Amino acid sequence: MAIRIIRKEGDPILRKVSRVVDKIDDRIITLLDDMKETMHDAEGAGLAAPQVGVLRRVIIIDVGEGLIELINPEIIFQEGSQCGEEGCLSIPGVTGEVIRPSVVKIKGLNREGKEIILEGEELLARAFCHEVDHLNGILFIDRAEGDKIKKNKIKEE
Numbered sequence: 001m002a003i004r005i006i007r008k009e010g011d012p013i014l015r016k017v018s019r020v021v022d023k024i025d026d027r028i029i030t031l032l033d034d035m036k037e038t039m040h041d042a043e044g045a046g047l048a049a050p051q052v053g054v055l056r057r058v059i060i061i062d063v064g065e066g067l068i069e070l071i072n073p074e075i076i077f078q079e080g081s082q083c084g085e086e087g088c089l090s091i092p093g094v095t096g097e098v099i100r101p102s103v104v105k106i107k108g109l110n111r112e113g114k115e116i117i118l119e120g121e122e123l124l125a126r127a128f129c130h131e132v133d134h135l136n137g138i139l140f141i142d143r144a145e146g147d148k149i150k151k152n153k154i155k156e157e
């Protein structure tokens with residue numbers, strides 16, 4: 001496994017639409033392993049493949065309930081709404097309040113190619129939406145209200 005470089009806001013790759021994975025080959029498995037290591041190293045709760053420069057529909061999430069890996073994720077159900085603070089490893093030092101559904105069901109493939117359906121509430125529902133947005137070139141700051149975006153002190157890198 002290897003830690004990959006996290007692309008930062010301003011990098012055009014973050015604004016592109018990622019391609020569907022049609023074959024889960026060794027490159028995709030290595031990508032998943034590297035994304036996991038990269039996310040944990042950066043102490044993030046989620047990471048999407050374009051954030052490490054790969055335009056494939058692959059996301060990982062860990063909100064403290066175990067690692068979730070999803071290939072070709074699709075939100076199949078959502079209801080309610082919640083407003084909460086969000087951040088992103090690609091936009092260090094910035095947080096903003098974003099409205100998201102309170103319950104989200106997502107469908108995708110695991111690394112064995114088996115279809116899985118997961119339901120998330122609160123933080124997990126938010127993470128599903130945030131990471132799927134990345135696959136469509138959308139960042140949370142696009143959804144945060146302007147006066148709700150806060151620039152915090154950036155950690156020394």
Ligand code: ZN
Binds near residue numbers: 087088089130134
């Ligand atoms: Zn993000």
